[in-house]
Amino acid sequence: MKSIRTKKKIAFRQAQLAVIIALILGLLFSAIQIAFDFKNELVRIDTNIYQFLNTVRSSAAQAAYGLEDDLAERVISGLFENKAIVRAKISTDIGVTMGAADRSNTVIKEYSILSEIVLGDEKSYAIDLYAEKLTDPIGQLIVWVNLHVIYEEFFDRIAIILILGLFRSLILAALLTTAFYFLLTKRLLKIIDKVNSGSSNISDNSQQTNRPETYQDELTALSSLFDIYSLKQTGHLKELTQSEEKLRTSEQRFRIFAESSSDWFWETDTEGRVKWISETSTETPGIALDNIRNKTREEIAGRFFNKTNWMPYTNAIKNREDIKGFVYEFETAKGMLVTVEISGKPIFDNNGNFLGYQGVSRDITRRCKLEEQVRRSQKMDAVGQLTGGIAHDFNNILGIIQGSVELLGEVAKDDRPQKLLKTAQKGIDRGTSITKKLLSFSRKDSRQISAISVNDTISDLKGLIERSLTVYIDVETRLEDEIWGIAIDPGDFEDALLNLSLNARDAMPEGGTLRIETYNKVLDEEYVQQHPNIQPGDYVLVSIIDTGLGMDAETQEKIFEPFFTTKELGKGTGLGLAMVYGFIQRSGGHIRIYSEIDKGTTFQMFFPRTEDIGQTETVTTPEYSRILPTGTETILIVDDEDALRDIAADYLEDLGYQTLKVKNGDKAWQIIQQRNQIDLLLSDVVMPGQIDGYQLAEKVHGKWPSMKIQLTSGFTTRPKDVYEKMNGFQRNLYMNILAKPYTKTELSHAIRKILDGNE
Numbered sequence: 001m002k003s004i005r006t007k008k009k010i011a012f013r014q015a016q017l018a019v020i021i022a023l024i025l026g027l028l029f030s031a032i033q034i035a036f037d038f039k040n041e042l043v044r045i046d047t048n049i050y051q052f053l054n055t056v057r058s059s060a061a062q063a064a065y066g067l068e069d070d071l072a073e074r075v076i077s078g079l080f081e082n083k084a085i086v087r088a089k090i091s092t093d094i095g096v097t098m099g100a101a102d103r104s105n106t107v108i109k110e111y112s113i114l115s116e117i118v119l120g121d122e123k124s125y126a127i128d129l130y131a132e133k134l135t136d137p138i139g140q141l142i143v144w145v146n147l148h149v150i151y152e153e154f155f156d157r158i159a160i161i162l163i164l165g166l167f168r169s170l171i172l173a174a175l176l177t178t179a180f181y182f183l184l185t186k187r188l189l190k191i192i193d194k195v196n197s198g199s200s201n202i203s204d205n206s207q208q209t210n211r212p213e214t215y216q217d218e219l220t221a222l223s224s225l226f227d228i229y230s231l232k233q234t235g236h237l238k239e240l241t242q243s244e245e246k247l248r249t250s251e252q253r254f255r256i257f258a259e260s261s262s263d264w265f266w267e268t269d270t271e272g273r274v275k276w277i278s279e280t281s282t283e284t285p286g287i288a289l290d291n292i293r294n295k296t297r298e299e300i301a302g303r304f305f306n307k308t309n310w311m312p313y314t315n316a317i318k319n320r321e322d323i324k325g326f327v328y329e330f331e332t333a334k335g336m337l338v339t340v341e342i343s344g345k346p347i348f349d350n351n352g353n354f355l356g357y358q359g360v361s362r363d364i365t366r367r368c369k370l371e372e373q374v375r376r377s378q379k380m381d382a383v384g385q386l387t388g389g390i391a392h393d394f395n396n397i398l399g400i401i402q403g404s405v406e407l408l409g410e411v412a413k414d415d416r417p418q419k420l421l422k423t424a425q426k427g428i429d430r431g432t433s434i435t436k437k438l439l440s441f442s443r444k445d446s447r448q449i450s451a452i453s454v455n456d457t458i459s460d461l462k463g464l465i466e467r468s469l470t471v472y473i474d475v476e477t478r479l480e481d482e483i484w485g486i487a488i489d490p491g492d493f494e495d496a497l498l499n500l501s502l503n504a505r506d507a508m509p510e511g512g513t514l515r516i517e518t519y520n521k522v523l524d525e526e527y528v529q530q531h532p533n534i535q536p537g538d539y540v541l542v543s544i545i546d547t548g549l550g551m552d553a554e555t556q557e558k559i560f561e562p563f564f565t566t567k568e569l570g571k572g573t574g575l576g577l578a579m580v581y582g583f584i585q586r587s588g589g590h591i592r593i594y595s596e597i598d599k600g601t602t603f604q605m606f607f608p609r610t611e612d613i614g615q616t617e618t619v620t621t622p623e624y625s626r627i628l629p630t631g632t633e634t635i636l637i638v639d640d641e642d643a644l645r646d647i648a649a650d651y652l653e654d655l656g657y658q659t660l661k662v663k664n665g666d667k668a669w670q671i672i673q674q675r676n677q678i679d680l681l682l683s684d685v686v687m688p689g690q691i692d693g694y695q696l697a698e699k700v701h702g703k704w705p706s707m708k709i710q711l712t713s714g715f716t717t718r719p720k721d722v723y724e725k726m727n728g729f730q731r732n733l734y735m736n737i738l739a740k741p742y743t744k745t746e747l748s749h750a751i752r753k754i755l756d757g758n759e
Helices: 010-054 057-066 069-079 113-119 152-199 205-209 218-232 234-260 279-283 297-304 311-318 365-411 415-442 454-468 490-507 525-530 553-558 576-586 642-654 665-674 693-703 720-725 728-735 744-755
Strands: 085-092 097-102 122-129 139-146 264-268 274-277 323-331 337-348 354-363 450-452 473-479 486-488 512-523 537-546 590-596 600-608 634-638 658-662 680-684 708-713
Touching: 010 122, 010 139, 010 152, 057 069, 057 085, 057 097, 057 122, 057 139, 069 085, 069 097, 085 122, 264 337, 297 323, 311 323, 337 365, 365 415, 365 642, 450 454, 450 490, 454 473, 454 490, 454 512, 454 537, 486 490, 486 600, 490 512, 490 537, 490 576, 490 600, 512 600, 576 590, 576 600, 634 642, 634 665, 642 658, 642 680, 642 744, 658 665, 665 680, 665 693, 680 693, 680 744, 693 708, 693 728, 708 744
Parallel strands: 473 512, 634 658, 634 680, 680 708
Antiparallel strands: 085 097, 085 139, 122 139, 264 274, 264 354, 323 337, 337 354, 450 486, 512 537, 537 600, 590 600
16 A cells, blocks of 8 residues: 655644734734723823822912912923923913923934824823812913823833734644644544555556655545545446435425415324424414424314214224325314315335325315305205295285285175274285295395485484383494495385394393494405405494393304294294395395303394495385276286286276286287287286296387386395396386285276376
């Protein structure tokens, strides 16, 4: 094995470096010490000069006060005992100079130019002179000192400091050199010997031949020897580099995928504890990594853990099987309920030992809420359609009974039949009231819209509400001063307030407090995420709060369903809150319930803000005279209910009109095309066949614009957006629909109004 030879030992280079470092450090420390001493020296010299001047202050004051020149000269002469003082004088307050002397020319200037630049030549000091019992100074004693004389001793001390600093630097250099040798050079030489020994075993002769005999230093030698090894291992290093690059690319691809995905990636240990989860999980409000890491799924679920519901998950974990789409709920640190869907696979090492699970979680909270909202909406829509259909049919039945009772009342003149007919009429009126409530729930539009201030309506209605409740219930209002305007049906709003107030009364049988509050509310995206059936924006919130019995979750789920009631049989129809729900839906609003057993209930109604202070569209009920209007015109009656057609025909014929009767729109169109003597079309809206009441009216108006048309219905589903798109003729039809069941009086006035052109 050849020994390693170098032109210059690294130890020598280390010694050079150590000397340079030591000198720099020595000079730095010396400069710091000199600066510190110089600062202290300035303070010391100024103090000594002033102390020296104070020793002659009284004599100088006496000379200045008495203008004694001899005394002043003696004072000045005494001051010159300090060899640093080169000039001095006493100045009085009246401008007289006494004892002035100057010996600056006698001081030999043996100092460097640098010293003169740094210090200058002289510095003056002055003290005020006072006479006994006088507060104002009578003069000054002024001296000038030669700075070079003063700092002569200090400069000598600086020279000593620099010499000692240089000596310390040399000692430090020696210590650093020794330390470098034992800590670095000696160990480096051992490494070189081992590398040199290993390089001798390389079989590649060309590499042996190319090895230099002499190196610049030990580090160069070591580098050269490592180069030889690198040549030997080139193939292995290339493969390793490629593998590392592939691994880096794979890790980068996974990182980008994990960070850009809305899903959470996770990994558990053998006990099912989450040991790693991606940062994207914190994007869900209220989730903190510390509340998930090192916990099992069961611990994360907490009070929402149910052994039966969790069987698919626990069985998969127990059998080391894949987890596929398991859904569970947990509560975040902020109290938010989060629904998560997880999927994962078990992982094993090369020996088949189980290491845990890796998988992905997905926050499906919003999706579940949307599905629940859709389910409830579909349920309520279905109930509304069913309710509307029932109300329509029931209205037809009531119409038949109403007409029969009226016609019978005209022929039965005895008291007994008249009394029975009045009882029957009360039943008809009650049935009519119920169908109106049902239609209020199922109706999709509102026929009486105006921009109102809810504060004014609540204030006007407060007296009625107080009278409707018991004396044991206090009614309070807290109304926001600058409340926004809303566009709703005022009558429906009043009905909703009364219904909710009466509902609160029944929930407080022993008395309590009913509070009505109004607020301006801005619903943001976060709120909408929790309540997907509403749009973000400005809303007016009307809260009805009671201190009653409260409701459980099951009751709250069903509270708005028609005919659902918690009251005793015969004490409630179950339609009050259904009407409230229908009104809120028609108004484009949103209703929420907060309730706790034995604490009370809060109903929150949100109405969208409006800036449009438009005119109120109303449907009024006219006052009719006892004398019914008559006529001789020909009227075509279209209704799919035979009995209702007959009742309408009887009413109109009694009033002198000629009538034609058909049961659907198709036959009515045929009759109208065949006959030109028809003056008015009286048609139901909802009918079987291809043509409903609106379509028939539009066809007739398009061909015979002069023909009068009166629509009648007990159920209409024209939405507000459709109403807004109607032309004048269509809107007039819609606004003048004759509601079923109608009386002979209502029919007579409606027909005469249309025929006389007063619609």
